[in-house]
Amino acid sequence: MKEKWKKMDKKKKKKILLVIEFVLIFLIIPGTFALYKGLVNVNVTTVAGEMISDIEIIQRDSYIENNVPYFYVVVKNYRINGNQTLLTATAFDYDLVISNKTGSNGKFSYVDENGVSSNGYSSTLRIENCHLDSNMDSNRFKIYVSRDGNLETQVDYKVQIDAVQAVTENASSNASNNSSN
């Protein structure tokens, strides 16, 4: 094989190298990353199945607490499809970012189901280092909305989830009991 390569024409060698590079760049490496925008559901095909990291916003007129309106963000690792419940094939870590859409000027704070809360309000709220494993589960976050000034204000917000497959199944969770074994 080595001898054959040595004797090969230079032009032919170049062509073979180019083909190899094409294969590497366009077929193998990009499979690690996928970006979806504007869809209700988020899933990526993993080696064994889907990583499901769905989010949902629940907002009602009655959601007022001590004069402050709020809504819920729910992150789920499952999806109900008619009679079928699809469960994520893999655990994942995720961050949530609540921010204003262009032209909006709201402020956000949050509390989660374990009483972890933000320190006051901010115009971009980051909830980091969250986790869901592959047992059917969801995390809820209560997002309070405020504004500067005294006037009635419409706040247009955006809730973004960035999820990544967890390295280990038992990564620390923001909703777990940490008793040792």
Next chain:
Amino acid sequence: MKKLKYILILAFFVTFFYSPPSSFALFKASKYLEGTIIVPENNFCLNHNADTLSDCMLLMDQYSNNTSTAITRIKAKTTPDFSKIAPEISYRESGFALDTTTHTTDTSFQVADSYTFDRTTGKFSLVNPYSTVIDSNETSYINKYACFDGNNTSNCEYVYSIFSEEYVNNQYNVTSTMKESGIVYEVFDTDNGLYFAQDDLGDSFYYRGSVKNNYVYYAGLFWRIVRRNGDGTVRLMYYNTSLNNGGHPFDYRINSEYTDPTYVGWMYNDDDFSTTEIESSDAIFNNFESRSNYYFGKSYTYDSNDKLFYLTGTEQSGDVLHTDWKTHYNDILDGNYIYSCFSNNPLSSGCPVLIKILSRRSSSEINAHYLSYSSTSYNNAVTNDKSADIISMLNNWYDTYIAGEVDNQNNPYSDYVADGVYCNDRSLSSEQGNGNGYSLVPSTLYGAWNRIINTKLPILTCPNANDRFVLQNSTISSSAKELTRPIGLLTADEVVMAGGAYDVYNTRFYMYYGENGYTWTSSPSFFSSWSRIASLWTMNKHGSLTNWYNVRDTGIIRPVINIKSNVIIYGGDGTVNNPYDLGLPS
């Protein structure tokens, strides 16, 4: 072609090194959702034609556009579970942090390989703890868990993971640990806001939980709204002269007299006391030691000064026998020595309740009646004849701080105040064997006792008309028109509905001020036959209701008044930085 080759090579390397090798096995996803939410203006009530405090508090619960909608929404809420405090709390682990406190011991202590955490108490317990061995082998206990709380291995406030250790001169030193504690937090979606219940005047809407939007500024003082009454007036509880922290204007007792059930009353009657043989109490009496020598007499007297019964006569005169029941019951009964205190105290000590022996049941049991010097009937005991001491103190405070002050339009602040029902619930608890509310024996438990301890069903209605205290010129029907000033105290039921509970700490609901002492309510709890003490419900310094505080003891007084339904708000939204500011309608 050469250029294309170089571009591809560059692209290959960028892609390869930008995505580290591990990402070949990880999947990522990112997406977003959008929404819109309205944050109402600060002057929401005024902009929605709700310029009275009575209406505004309803609208602000859920930013309703009108009172009708507000009421519908509030009534739609699920009735709270009063067996739980509000806000409901839970605990989570704080996470371990380095602690360099040294723990030194030359004796063994308890460690474990694991622990559990109780989310309801915030306490830690070691799993299968075992004793350390402090000896020359210098056994290591790194990464073992301990409480370092004496010999305690359960319900520990902290848990420690041994991080570093040393043996020095036969002593074992834990030189540093990773320490963890429990962090308390309010349970997600716990009760908070306005809820509905009926009171004696109609539909009432009360605040419950860690409410933060019920502050009012009125008469130069700060108050907290307790509820909107059924007639639209608004019940306020004193907060303080400033918003820094909750407080109270004075401490006082309910009554100086306490040795009779009548003294649980806001008003009472002790003019018709006489010796009453309590025939309903012909219980089998066995609360005595049949071999002990007691005094038995043929007759007795009652001293109204010290409120004690005394056997008349002496042993020498033959009117009194000093003997035991077991061996001399025949002598006692045949000689008609049927009165006794069954006490080991000397004859001269007397007793508050006398035993009248009816017959022998056994060597250690007697059929007997109690003799009690007290009211002759329940109705007499609850007759509103004399005022408890607290009433004059509340009246004085009202005259000084409310009626004696004017607003910036020169209107007396008393013009803002409405008549209202102040309940002093002397109804009897339905428990079997309960006292009758006028005799000293057996103990009497009052209505709030059963509601707060047993059924966990508090009420805003006042069961008996005679206990519904209102102004003397009141138009409220079926009430006790006795008050000269429209001021009173909270009821124990109102405390429970606000989020408190019997014997359960609650330092997060809006009625908790963190004060050291017992805060009086107007609700009778029980009369103890054993100690002869009349008690009303109080809230202690931990925010829990207690039932044993003597009416004669000094407690915290937090006045309660009712604001007229047409009192307007100049501004404010009820929050601590912007309390409702009141005014009279023009």
